[in-house]
Amino acid sequence: xxxxxxxxxxxxxxxxxxxxxxxxxxxxxxxxxxxxxxxxxxxxxxxxxxxxxxxxxxxxxxxxxxxxxxxxxxxxxxxxxxxxxxxxxxxxxxxxxxxxxxxxxxxxxxxxxxxxxxxxxxxxxxxxxxxxxxxxxxxxxxxxxxxxxxxxxxxxxxxxxxxxxxxxxxxxxxxxxxxxxxxxxxxxxxxxxxxxxxxxxxxxxxxxxxxxxxxxxxxxxxxxxxxxxxxxxxxxxxxxxxxxxxxxxxxxxxxxxxxxxxxxxxxxxxxxxxxxxxxxxxxxxxxxxxxxxxxxxxxxxxxxxxxxxxxxxxxxxxxxxxxxxxxxxxxxxxxxxxxxxxxxxxxxxxxxxxxxxxxxxxxxxxxxxxxxxxxxxxxxxxxxxxxxxxxxxxxxxxxxxxxxxxxxxxxxxxxxxxxxxxxxxxxxxxxxxxxxxxxxxxxxxxxxxxxxxxxxxxxxxxxxxxxxxxxxxxxxxxxxxxxxxxxxxxxxxxxxxxxxxxxxxxxxxxxxxxxxxxxxxxxxxxxxxxxxxxxxxxxxxxxxxxxxxxxxxxxxxxxxxxxxxxxxxxxxxxxxxxxxxxxxxxxxxxxxxxxxxxxxxxxxxxxxxxxxxxxxxxxxxxxxxxxxxxxxxxxxxxxxxxxxxxxxxxxxxxxxxxxxxxx
Ligand code: MSP
Numbered sequence: 001x002x003x004x005x006x007x008x009x010x011x012x013x014x015x016x017x018x019x020x021x022x023x024x025x026x027x028x029x030x031x032x033x034x035x036x037x038x039x040x041x042x043x044x045x046x047x048x049x050x051x052x053x054x055x056x057x058x059x060x061x062x063x064x065x066x067x068x069x070x071x072x073x074x075x076x077x078x079x080x081x082x083x084x085x086x087x088x089x090x091x092x093x094x095x096x097x098x099x100x101x102x103x104x105x106x107x108x109x110x111x112x113x114x115x116x117x118x119x120x121x122x123x124x125x126x127x128x129x130x131x132x133x134x135x136x137x138x139x140x141x142x143x144x145x146x147x148x149x150x151x152x153x154x155x156x157x158x159x160x161x162x163x164x165x166x167x168x169x170x171x172x173x174x175x176x177x178x179x180x181x182x183x184x185x186x187x188x189x190x191x192x193x194x195x196x197x198x199x200x201x202x203x204x205x206x207x208x209x210x211x212x213x214x215x216x217x218x219x220x221x222x223x224x225x226x227x228x229x230x231x232x233x234x235x236x237x238x239x240x241x242x243x244x245x246x247x248x249x250x251x252x253x254x255x256x257x258x259x260x261x262x263x264x265x266x267x268x269x270x271x272x273x274x275x276x277x278x279x280x281x282x283x284x285x286x287x288x289x290x291x292x293x294x295x296x297x298x299x300x301x302x303x304x305x306x307x308x309x310x311x312x313x314x315x316x317x318x319x320x321x322x323x324x325x326x327x328x329x330x331x332x333x334x335x336x337x338x339x340x341x342x343x344x345x346x347x348x349x350x351x352x353x354x355x356x357x358x359x360x361x362x363x364x365x366x367x368x369x370x371x372x373x374x375x376x377x378x379x380x381x382x383x384x385x386x387x388x389x390x391x392x393x394x395x396x397x398x399x400x401x402x403x404x405x406x407x408x409x410x411x412x413x414x415x416x417x418x419x420x421x422x423x424x425x426x427x428x429x430x431x432x433x434x435x436x437x438x439x440x441x442x443x444x445x446x447x448x449x450x451x452x453x454x455x456x457x458x459x460x461x462x463x464x465x466x467x468x469x470x471x472x473x474x475x476x477x478x479x480x481x482x483x484x485x486x487x488x489x490x491x492x493x494x495x496x497x498x499x500x501x502x503x504x505x506x507x508x509x510x511x512x513x514x515x516x517x518x519x520x521x522x523x524x525x526x527x528x529x530x531x532x533x534x535x536x537x538x539x540x541x542x543x544x545x546x547x548x549x550x551x552x553x554x555x556x557x558x559x560x561x562x563x564x565x566x567x568x569x570x571x572x573x574x575x576x577x578x579x580x581x582x583x584x585x586x587x588x589x590x591x592x593x594x595x596x597x598x599x600x601x602x603x604x605x606x607x608x609x610x611x612x613x614x615x616x617x618x619x620x621x622x623x624x625x626x627x628x629x630x631x632x633x634x635x636x637x638x639x640x641x642x643x644x645x646x647x648x649x650x651x652x653x654x655x656x657x658x659x660x661x662x663x
Contacts, residue, residue: 001039001040001041002039002040002041003040003041003042003043003245003246003250004032004035004040004041004042004043004250004251005042005043005044005045005237005246005247005248005249005250005251006028006031006032006035006042006043006044006045006249006250006251006252006253007028007044007045007046007233007236007249007251007252007253008024008025008028008045008046008253008254009024009049009253009254009255009258010046010047010048010049010092010094010229010232011046011047011048011049011077012048012049012052012054012055012130013048013049013050013055013069013070013073013074013077014054014055014058014073015058015073016073016076016077016080016303016602017076017077017080017081017303017304018294018301018302018303018304019289019294019301019302019303019304019307019320019332020255020286020287020294021077022080022084022304022316022320023284023287023320024253024254024255024284025046025081025084025086025088026084026086026316026317026320026321027253027284027320027321027326027395028044028046028251028253029044029084029085029086029087029088029446030317030321030395030446030447031251031253031390031393031395031446032044032087032088033087033445033446033449034390034446037442037445037446037465037466038387038465038466039465039466039467041245042089043089043090043237043240043242043245043246044087044088044089045088045089045090045091045092045232045233045236045237046081046086046088046091046092047090047091047092047093047094047232047236048070048073048074048077048091048092048093048094049094049225049229049232050070050074050093050094050095051094051095051211051212051213051222051223051225051228051229052130052209052211052212052225052228053127053130053204053208053209053211053225054127054128054130055069055070055211056209056210056211057127059211066211067095070093070095074093077091078091080304080305083304083305083308083313084304084308084313084316084317085313085314085317085449085450089240090236090237090239090240092232092235092236092239094228094229094232096235096239098235098238098239099231099232099235099239100213102231102234102235102238103213103223103227103228103231103235104213104214104216105216106231106269106273107202107213107215107216107217107223107227108216108217109273110160110269110272110273111158111216111217113272114161115160115161115164115272116158116159116160116161116202117158117159117161118156118157118158118159118218119156119157119158119159120154120155120156120157121153121154121155121157121159121200121201122152122153122154123152123153123201124137124138124150124151124152124153125150125151125152125153126143126145126146126148126150126151127150127151128143128145128146128148129143129145129146129257130225130226131226131260131261132200132201133150138150145257153201155204155205155208156205157201157202157203157204157205157221158201158202158203158215158218158221159199159200159201159202160199160200160201160202160227160265160268160269161199161272162197162198162199162200162264162265162268163196163197163198163199164268165197165267165268165271165272166193166196166197168271169193169197169263169264169267169268169271170190170193170194172267172277173186173189173190173193173263174190177277178267178277178278178279178281179279179280179281180259180263180280180281180283181280181281181282181283181327181393182282182283182327185256185259185281185283188259189259189260189263192260192263192264193263193264197264197268200224200265201224202223202224202227203215203218203221203222203223203224204221204222204224205220205221206219206220206221206222207220209222210222212224212225212228213228226261226265227265227269230265230266230269231269233249233252233278234247234275247275247276248275248276248277248278248279249278249279249280250278250279250280251278251279251280251281251282251393252278252280252281252282253282253284254281254282254283254284255283255284255285255286256283256284256285256286257286259281259283262281263281282327282393283327284326284327285324285325285326285327285328285329285330286329287324287329287330287331287332288329288330288331288332289301289302289331289332289333290331290332290333290334291331291333292614294332300606301646302332302334302646303646303647304316306646307334307337311337311338311341311489312450312486313450314345314447314448314449314450314451315337315341315345315486316337317447317448318340318341318344318345318399318447318448319336319337319340319341320332321395321396321399321447322340322344322396322399322400322403323336323337323340324396325396325397326393326394326395326396327393334492335491335492338489338490338491338492339491341486341488341489342488342489342491344403345485345486346484346485346486346487346488348403348406348407348410349403349406349440349451349485349486350484350485350486351410352406352409352410352413352437353437353455353458353485354481354484354485355410355413356409356413356430356433356434356437357458357479357481358481359418359419359426359430360430360434360477360479360481361479361481363423363426364423364426364427364430366477366478366479366480366481367476367477367478367479368427368430368431368434368476368477368479369427369431369475369476369477370431370472370474370475370476371427371428371431372428373431373432373435373471373472374428374429374432377408377412377432377436378432378436378471380405380408380412381405381408381436381439382401383439383443383469383470385401386398386401386402386443387466389401390446399447402440402443402444402447405436405440406440409433409436409437409440412433413433416429418430431477432471434459434474434477434479435471435472435473435474436471437455437459438455438456438459438461438464438468438473438474439468439469439470439471440455441455441456441459441463441464442463442464442465442466442468442469443469445463451485451486454482454485455485457480457482458479458480458481458482459477459479460477460478460479460480461474461477505619505623505626505627506627507609507627507638507639507641508608508609508614508615509615509616509619509623510567510569510615510616510619510623510624510627511567511568511569511606511615511616511619512565512566512567512568512585512606512607512643513536513565513566513568513604513605513606513607514536514563514564514565514566514598514601514602514603514604514605514607514645515534515535515536515544515563515564515565515566515568515582515584515603515604516534516535516561516562516563516564516603517532517533517534517535517559517560517561517562517564518533518534518535518543518560519532519533519560520532520533520556520559520560521556522551523547523575523576523578524577524578525576525577525578526575526576527551528549528551528552529547529548529549529550529551529575529576530547530548530549530550530551530556530559531545531546531547531578532545532546532547532548532559532584533545534546534564534566534582534584535603536566536568536603536604537602537603537604537605544566544568544581544582545578545579545580545581546566546580546581546582546583546584547575547576547578547579547580548580548583548584548586550584550586550593550595552593553593554595562595562597562599562653563597563598563599563601563603564584564585564595564596564597564598565584565585565596565597565598565607565650566582566583566584566585567582567583567585567619567624568582569615569616569617569618569619570582570583570618570619570620570621570624571618571619571620571621573621583621583624585629585662585663586662586663587630587631587636587652587656587660587661587662588656588660588661588662588663589631589656589657589659589660589661592654592656592660593654593656594652594653594654594655594656594660595652595653595654596636596643596650596651596652596653596662597650597651597652597653598645598647598648598650598651599648599651600647600648601645601646601647601648602647605645605646605647606645606646607643607644607645607650608643608644608645609638609641609642609643609644628661629643629661629662630658630659630660630661630662631652631656631657631658631659631660631662632658632659633658634651634652634655635649635650635651635652636650636652636662
């Protein structure tokens with residue numbers, strides 16, 4: 001039996017999964033399911049990358065031991081992938097004992113073979129990327145991605161003889177033996193390697209980075225996170241005793257951000273240890289959100305959990321593949337998702353199934369036997385073309401082709417005016433269309449497994465595989481029409497922001513964020529006021545000082561650790577001699593006061609309604625008076641729309657009743 005081994009990058013656990021990590025993993029899942037459909041034996045690996053300085057720092061920031069911290073986030077990745085209906089065969093964590101053992105073995109082997117030697121290393125290093133940068137990578141002296149100046153590192157280190165592999169790798173890439181797709185990425189890799197590969201440091205002093213795998217031959221050093229990370233692709237198989245069968249990988253998926261390391265260090269490590277290179281790397285594009293780079297500080301990081309809850313897993317899977325040509329950069333927008341769900345999934349696919357099944361039920365008692373097949377209609381589907389597109393990882397074109405046939409089916413119903421066809425003639429048409437739907441369900445199953453199951457259950461048939469994609473296989477249909485497949489959603493309102501006049505003000509102008517109260521002290525000159533220190537998360541703006549009149553309502557110790565809502569872009573003001581850099585929101589009614597809280601949300605998370613838009617640079621307290629926020633059913637609303645963060649709806653700390661004003 002033919003085998004197929006596919007991998008995703010293993011994701012850093014410095015942040016929870018977002019739509020970017022979901023994208024690669026869904027694409028890999030689609031390919032894995034496709035190859036299973038063709039009867040191949042498939043192994044699909046994903047996982048988390050858990051060592052290194054970036055993660056060590058993040059854990060410290062949260063006041064957690066690194067292992068406790070990585071356990072928490074890795075679990076979150078696994079939960080999200082379940083929600084996304086990902087069928088991976090293993091989930092590797094670089095803190096797995098087997099993995100750590102395997103990496104040490106490899107390091108020892110490289111050392112014994114003379115590929116690792118001791119020296120000094122000096123270079124720019126961006127912790128955000130966890131990668132070394134060259135002079136030409138820098139923009140105004142800063143990392144162009146993370147906008148921070150890299151560290152200049154000079155320290156005792158072990159180096160890996162990367163330079164030795166330059167020509168070999170180049171030859172393998174050029175010959176296509178180590179295939180890099182799309183072609184433009186292959187050229188990029190060649191250009192980069194031709195500029196010359198230098199030996200790289202593969203260790204850090206343990207006193208600086210303790211959260212890493214110790215070098216087996218020097219206990220004062222830990223292993224560079226990438227060397228550790230790459231080996232996941234191999235340990236992930238070994239953990240399940242599948243190495244001999246599945247190595248080398250057939251496809252390794254990733255975005256362009258990690259192309260360079262995957263075409264230099266990774267193949268060099270494999271060559272140095274006498275392993276085969278992966279057959280193919282496929283590099284997809286990077287996407288933005290509503291036209292902007294996804295970033296925590298813009299508050300536009302999209303959580304896959306939220307999208308699934310809102311629109312269903314298959315709508316998200318479909319949209320991600322349908323909207324962005326696979327391999328190109330693109331944009332994610334909730335509005336576009338809703339449009340595509342409404343126009344393509346509800347109006348075309350859902351409608352097709354509902355029309356055919358209704359006709360069959362109404363006019364044929366739900367039964368249709370095999371008869372003559374209208375070949376001219378059947379020819380409108382080109383299964384081989386779709387199969388080739390899938391094999392070539394043209395995921396976007398393949399789904400377009402399937403959906404084109406869905407449209408053809410609807411057109412056929414209209415052309416033949418099936419609603420007017422007599423019962424005795426209708427059966428032939430309905431049988432043909434049911435066969436079309438059955439085949440569509442097979443072809444769609446990698447993209448939308450849940451929908452495919454629902455279709456099969458309405459057709460009352462078992463799931464088929466790729467070999468079943470031909471007309472005339474089912475002898476008789478006895479269908480069971482059930483609920484509609486896709487409901488329509490209201491398109492989130494187009495951003496008013498762009499249409500508004502200068503002086504008009506709306507909710508989206510306000511930058512409300514989740515902040516954690518870290519410290520509280522009495523205001524020295526006012527007996528009703530506290531001064532709070534608020535943590536807004538590292539990516540936002542670190543800590544703020546806020547003055548607020550909570551002293552009559554809350555004890556200091558009650559406030560510590562609470563996750564409250566802060567208006568962050570409020571013009572700073574000096575209140576009785578102390579600067580206040582924001583405003584803490586509370587609901588107030590008849591001498592009662594309750595803080596607005598978001599206990600499950602991350603620090604710095606944006607509070608929004610249904611649109612995430614850029615807030616104004618600064619607002620005034622007069623502006624705030626113009627938007628009326630109030631309580632309703634234990635929630636907080638603006639014009640009847642509920643305020644929320646990505647994780648949850650905003651709550652009230654104390655019971656205060658409806659119509660309490662927020663101030
Ligand atoms: N841990 C390393 C990879 C080690 S593999 C041996 C790493 N992790 S990461 O968490 O930063 O993940 C990067 C990958 O996530 C990208 O290569 C891509 O697959 C995916 N994406 C993250 N953000 C994305 C977008 N905005 N758009 C598309 N893909 C995205 O690098």
